[in-house]
Amino acid sequence: MVRIEFVRGDITEQAVDAVVNAANSSLLGGGGVDGAIHRKGGPEILSECRDLRASRYGKGLPTGQAVATTAGRLPARWVVHTVGPVWSATEDRSELLASCYRESLRVADELGARTVAFPAISTGIYGWPIEDGARIAVETVRAADTAVETVRFVLFDERAYAAFAEHA
Ligand code: AR6
Numbered sequence: 564m565v566r567i568e569f570v571r572g573d574i575t576e577q578a579v580d581a582v583v584n585a586a587n588s589s590l591l592g593g594g595g596v597d598g599a600i601h602r603k604g605g606p607e608i609l610s611e612c613r614d615l616r617a618s619r620y621g622k623g624l625p626t627g628q629a630v631a632t633t634a635g636r637l638p639a640r641w642v643v644h645t646v647g648p649v650w651s652a653t654e655d656r657s658e659l660l661a662s663c664y665r666e667s668l669r670v671a672d673e674l675g676a677r678t679v680a681f682p683a684i685s686t687g688i689y690g691w692p693i694e695d696g697a698r699i700a701v702e703t704v705r706a707a708d709t710a711v712e713t714v715r716f717v718l719f720d721e722r723a724y725a726a727f728a729e730h731a
Pocket of ligand 1: 572573574575585586587592593594595596597598599647682683684685686687688689690691717718719720723
């Protein structure tokens with residue numbers, strides 16, 4: 564079973580095998596976690612993302628899927644980019660959010676990663692309510708069939724930390 568940790572902090576500072584990026588389909592950067600990862604990781608990550616767009620993902624990375632690059636100047640070895648769903652009050656997109664966690668762990672398994680740090684995917688710019696986002700994140704990771712030994716949820720503020728810690 565995966566060991567789950569909750570910490571308050573910045574995902575770009577995590578010395579783990581892989582950090583997960585809450586990206587968008589373009590893979591070409593944005594704000595929030597995505598902006599921080601590209602800013603601190605440097606241009607190498609973006610260059611690999613451009614290559615992915617030119618090869619496997621001409622139309623962009625679909626929501627709920629994940630793909631890896633190296634991590635440039637970050638302390639981690641790899642970045643796993645995943646695209647969370649935008650929150651909708653009228654449509655249940657929970658399965659797509661769960662898929663982000665599952666697919667990121669599947670990619671981490673392919674890389675041979677043993678420690679993976681996740682942000683609270685979709686709960687920032689994409690507007691997902693933090694309590695629900697936290698529940699889906701923890702339940703999905705707990706149920707995942709993976710060789711990853713430790714998953715660290717890295718929460719940026721106290722409210723997000725409290726929402727995740729509910730599920731400890
Ligand atoms: N470390 C950990 N968590 C963070 C950090 C950080 N450095 N920065 C923000 N958070 P978001 P999304 C928290 O907006 O909702 C981008 O433009 C934040 O408080 O990064 O999936 C992409 O390109 C929130 O709880 O991701 C997409 O267009 C959580 O991380 C879009 O935003 C996720 O917030 C993706 O939106």
